[in-house]
Amino acid sequence: MSGEQPGAVGQIRIARADRGPDVQVLVIEIHHGHVQALLCGDEYCSATETDAVLEPSITGLRHRVLVHGDVSAPILEDRLGEVLGSISPGLVARIVLRGRGLDFTSTDLGRGRAILSEADPRWNWKLDRHKQMRRVRARARELGWHMFSLGSADK
Numbered sequence: 469m470s471g472e473q474p475g476a477v478g479q480i481r482i483a484r485a486d487r488g489p490d491v492q493v494l495v496i497e498i499h500h501g502h503v504q505a506l507l508c509g510d511e512y513c514s515a516t517e518t519d520a521v522l523e524p525s526i527t528g529l530r531h532r533v534l535v536h537g538d539v540s541a542p543i544l545e546d547r548l549g550e551v552l553g554s555i556s557p558g559l560v561a562r563i564v565l566r567g568r569g570l571d572f573t574s575t576d577l578g579r580g581r582a583i584l585s586e587a588d589p590r591w592n593w594k595l596d597r598h599k600q601m602r603r604v605r606a607r608a609r610e611l612g613w614h615m616f617s618l619g620s621a622d623k
Contacts, residue, residue: 475503476498477496477498478555478557479494479551479554480492480508480533481505481551482549482552483548486604490549491509491604492552493506493543493604494508494535496540496560501545502544502611504540504541504543505543506535506536506537506563507540507541507601509534509536510531511534511593512532512534514590514593515578515580515581516580516583516590516594517579517581518537518538518566518567519536519538519567519580520537520577521577521578521579521580522555522577527554536567536597537563537566537568538567541601541605542605543605543606547604563577
């Protein structure tokens with residue numbers, strides 16, 4: 469880790485990828501050895517109904533930021549780089565609710581249109597954001613999780 473604290477809810481940070489470019493993430497939960505985070509980006513014109521678009525006055529960044537409310541992953545603390553900006557934990561909670569489909573009325577979160585079909589070009593764009601987040605997410609064994617078989621598929 470680059471001399472930063474392990475993480476705090478509301479921080480917008482760089483996360484180092486296995487391969488490909490690093491990404492910006494919003495820390496939404498703190499755990500032992502890892503954080504849960506949402507992917508951030510600058511493609512705010514492509515926002516969907518589960519995303520939030522935050523202004524510089526809210527984040528401390530120099531530009532608007534899109535927070536993908538539906539693109540989340542656990543990230544090991546040692547993959548976290550510098551803190552770029554931050555938002556209040558209360559705002560984080562509302563962004564998480566929106567990502568889960570529970571808050572579509574907040575006007576201060578910004579938002580986009582719903583993706584109604586696979587013909588919407590944002591469908592593939594959103595799938596690519598999930599792939600991008602896979603390059604930084606922690607694997608189950610890295611988190612100390614154990615995977616057990618649920619049984620035979622023949623039953």
